[in-house]
Amino acid sequence: MAGHIQDRWYKTETGPDGKPHRVKTERHGTGMRYRARYIGPDGTEKSKSFADRQKRQADLWLAQIEADMARGQYIDPNAGRVTVKQFAEKWLASLTMDPLSYVTTEQRIRLHVVPHLGARPLASLRPSDLREWLVKLAEKGMAPASQRVVFANLGTMLTAAVEDRVIPSNPARSTSVKAPKLDPRRISPWLLDRVKAVRSALPELQQPLVDLAAGCGLRQGEAFGLAVDQVDFAEGTIHVVRQIRLIRNRPVFSLPKGGKTRSVPLPDSVAGRLQAHIAAHPPVSVTLPWRGVDGPPSTARLVFFDSRGNHLHRNRFNRNLWRPALASAGVPLGRENGMHALRHFYASVLLDAGESIKALSDYLGHHDPGFTLRTYTHLMPSSEKRTKEAVDRAFEDGPAAADGPSTAPEEG
Numbered sequence: 517m518a519g520h521i522q523d524r525w526y527k528t529e530t531g532p533d534g535k536p537h538r539v540k541t542e543r544h545g546t547g548m549r550y551r552a553r554y555i556g557p558d559g560t561e562k563s564k565s566f567a568d569r570q571k572r573q574a575d576l577w578l579a580q581i582e583a584d585m586a587r588g589q590y591i592d593p594n595a596g597r598v599t600v601k602q603f604a605e606k607w608l609a610s611l612t613m614d615p616l617s618y619v620t621t622e623q624r625i626r627l628h629v630v631p632h633l634g635a636r637p638l639a640s641l642r643p644s645d646l647r648e649w650l651v652k653l654a655e656k657g658m659a660p661a662s663q664r665v666v667f668a669n670l671g672t673m674l675t676a677a678v679e680d681r682v683i684p685s686n687p688a689r690s691t692s693v694k695a696p697k698l699d700p701r702r703i704s705p706w707l708l709d710r711v712k713a714v715r716s717a718l719p720e721l722q723q724p725l726v727d728l729a730a731g732c733g734l735r736q737g738e739a740f741g742l743a744v745d746q747v748d749f750a751e752g753t754i755h756v757v758r759q760i761r762l763i764r765n766r767p768v769f770s771l772p773k774g775g776k777t778r779s780v781p782l783p784d785s786v787a788g789r790l791q792a793h794i795a796a797h798p799p800v801s802v803t804l805p806w807r808g809v810d811g812p813p814s815t816a817r818l819v820f821f822d823s824r825g826n827h828l829h830r831n832r833f834n835r836n837l838w839r840p841a842l843a844s845a846g847v848p849l850g851r852e853n854g855m856h857a858l859r860h861f862y863a864s865v866l867l868d869a870g871e872s873i874k875a876l877s878d879y880l881g882h883h884d885p886g887f888t889l890r891t892y893t894h895l896m897p898s899s900e901k902r903t904k905e906a907v908d909r910a911f912e913d914g915p916a917a918a919d920g921p922s923t924a925p926e927e928g
Contacts, residue, residue, distance in 0.1 A: 519552060519553050519554025519555070519578050519581070519582075520552075520553060520554075520578075521550055521551070521552050521553075521571065521574050521575065521578065522550065522551040522552075522553060523549060523550060524541060524543050524547070524548070524549055524550070524551060525540065525541055525543060525544040525545065525549050525568075526538045526539065526540060526541060526544070527539060527541050547565075548565035548566060548567055549566065549567060549568040549570075550565065550566040550567075550568075550570060550571055550574045551563050551564070551565050551566075551574075552564050552565075552566065552574045552575075552577055552578045554578060554581055554582075556590075556592060557585065557590060558592075562581075562592065562593065562594070564577060564593065590681070591681045591682070591683070591684050592681070595639075595681065595682045595683075597637050597638075597639065598637070598638055598682065599634060599635055599636060599637055599638065600629065600630070600633045600634050600635070600636050600637075600638055600641070601630050601634035601635065603638050603673070603677055603682065604625050604629065604630060604634070604673060607673050607676050607677075608621070608622050608625065610676075614770070614775070614807070615763055615768070615807055615808035615809070615811075616761055616762075616763050616770070619763055619764060621669055624665065624666045624669050625669060625670070625673070628653060628658070628666045629649075629666065629669075629670050632649050632652060633645065633649060638677055638682055638683055639682075639683050641674075641683075641687050642687055643687045643690035643692050643693045644692075645687070646670075646687055646688055646690075646693045647692065647693055650663060650667065650693075650695070650696070653666065654696065660695075660696040660697065660698050661698055663695060663696050664695040664696065664698070667688070667695040668695070670688060671686065671688035671689070674686040674687065674688050675688075675689075702894050703852075703860050703891065703892065703894075703895070704852075705857070705860040705861050705863070705864035705895065706857050706858070706860070706861045708861075710845065710847060711726060711730050711858065711861055713845035713846070713847075714726060714841050714842060714845045714847060715727070716845075717840070717841035717842075717844035717845045718837060718838075718841045719823070719837065721797060721821075721822075721823060722820065722828075722833075722837060724789050724790055724793040724819075724820070725739050725820055725855075726858060727785075727786045727789045727790070728742070728754075728786065728790070729855060729858035729859060729862070730858040730861045730862055731783055731785065731786035731862065732754055732780050732781070732782060732783075732786060732862070732879075733780060733859050733862040733863070733879050733880050733881075734754070734756060734780070734859075735759065735772070735773065735856070735859065735881070736830065736833075736854075736855040736856065737759035737760050737761050737772075737773075737830065738756050738758070738759045738772055738881075739820060740759070740760040740818075740820060740827065740828040740830070740833075741758040741759040741760040741769060741816065741818070742754070742756075742758075742818065742819045742820065743758065743799070743816040743817050743818055743819065744794060744799040744817050744818075744819055745817065746758070747782065747790060747819070748782070749782070749787055749790075749791065752781060752782045752783075752784070752787065753779050753780070753781065753782055754779065754780050754781075754782050755777070755778075755779050756772055756777060756778050756779070756780060756881065757771070757772070757777045758770070758771070758772070758816060759771070759772050759773070760804070760827060760828070760830075761830075762829075762830055762831070763808065763809050764809070765831070766809045767804055767827060767829060768804055768805045768806065768807060768808060768809060768811060769804045769805070769806050769807075769814045769816065770806065770807050771807075772881055773881060774881070774883050776881050776883065778878060778879070778881050780879045781879070790819070793819070794819060797821075799817040799818055799819055800817065800818055800821050800825050801815055801816070801817050801818075802815065802816060802817075802818050802821070802826070802827045803815040804827065834854070834855075838854070838855060859880065860892075862879075862880075863876055863880065863888075863891075863892050863895065864892075864895050866879070867892060867895050867896050868895070873885050873888050873889050873892075873896075876888055876892070
């Protein structure tokens with residue numbers, strides 16, 4: 517065995533006869549009797565105390581420690597005493613991610629995990645604790661989507677604790693702990709009349725933003741960060757390689773969402789309006805930090821800017837320009853009517869025209885066509901008419917068939 521059991525109530529002394537004898541110690545009858553001791557992988561001594569008549573439990577515990585070390589599954593019993601808050605601080609400091617993603621992750625842990633669970637020793641967390649925590653988040657009015665993101669962050673942190681051998685298992689992975697289900701939300705895209713009304717209600721300087729978002733599917737930050745050299749009028753293409761985003765309310769340039777650049781078709785109607793806008797309002801050079809607030813400076817000649825020639829700031833734009841335009845156009849305020857609604861309009865137009873989900877996903881910059889399909893499947897035109905026509909063409913009494921078995925390539 518890797519360690520040994522110390523009996524604190526007795527010690528061995530050599531008697532007058534020269535033979536060893538067990539004699540009572542000063543601690544006899546008080547406190548824990550047995551102490552199981554061993555040397556951990558880090559070279560330090562570890563121990564655990566057991567009461568009188570628990571010698572067998574001490575032997576079993578020590579044997580389990582020895583077996584865990586032999587299998588490479590040893591976890592320091594003292595490691596789990598670190599609190600959730602203490603481990604969270606260490607975990608956050610070790611993260612390497614996009615600066616804005618770090619800020620939002622840190623805020624979720626600090627505001628929604630630490631106040632409820634921060635003082636708890638990490639090893640004491642049980643699935644029931646996480647179920648109660650999720651109930652508290654719901655009672656505070658947190659939306660199911662936000663609960664799911666916070667739960668995912670905590671789960672990732674606890675996985676790191678398992679991998680660091682601080683705790684043996686992740687309570688967030690328990691089958692009894694589940695993040696709340698999202699309410700199915702069917703997107704209702706704007707009609708063209710609403711798009712035109714909101715465009716007309718914006719100042720002339722910002723009206724082409726609506727053309728760009730509704731006609732090319734750019735996100736708000738991507739439209740704000742569009743540089744003139746990203747627009748290829750000859751090829752009819754916009755290269756989406758930059759956005760303006762806010763980190764703790766401070767603007768920075770960065771790659772588009774998910775670090776995914778893309779190229780999207782530039783329709784002639786949108787191109788004409790962009791050309792007219794650029795001719796009337798020449799692009800301005802703007803320098804912002806790249807990726808983080810302390811990042812290296814990056815300069816771009818932006819197509820869109822405010823009345824003072826500064827870059828557009830999301831919060832100020834939404835408060836001072838977008839919301840008044842909605843009110844003027846008779847559009848209700850709400851998240852569903854943010855500038856993102858123009859991307860939904862763009863998606864609905866392309867799907868109605870028969871564009872593929874794969875192409876739409878690429879144009880929107882989604883990470884996965886499956887996400888695009890789940891989001892917009894209810895907007896896809898019915899396939900019943902196409903199905904009937906295809907089958908009719910395959911039979912003799914239908915119109916001349918351009919498809920069907922006769923068009924399949926013969927096997928060689």
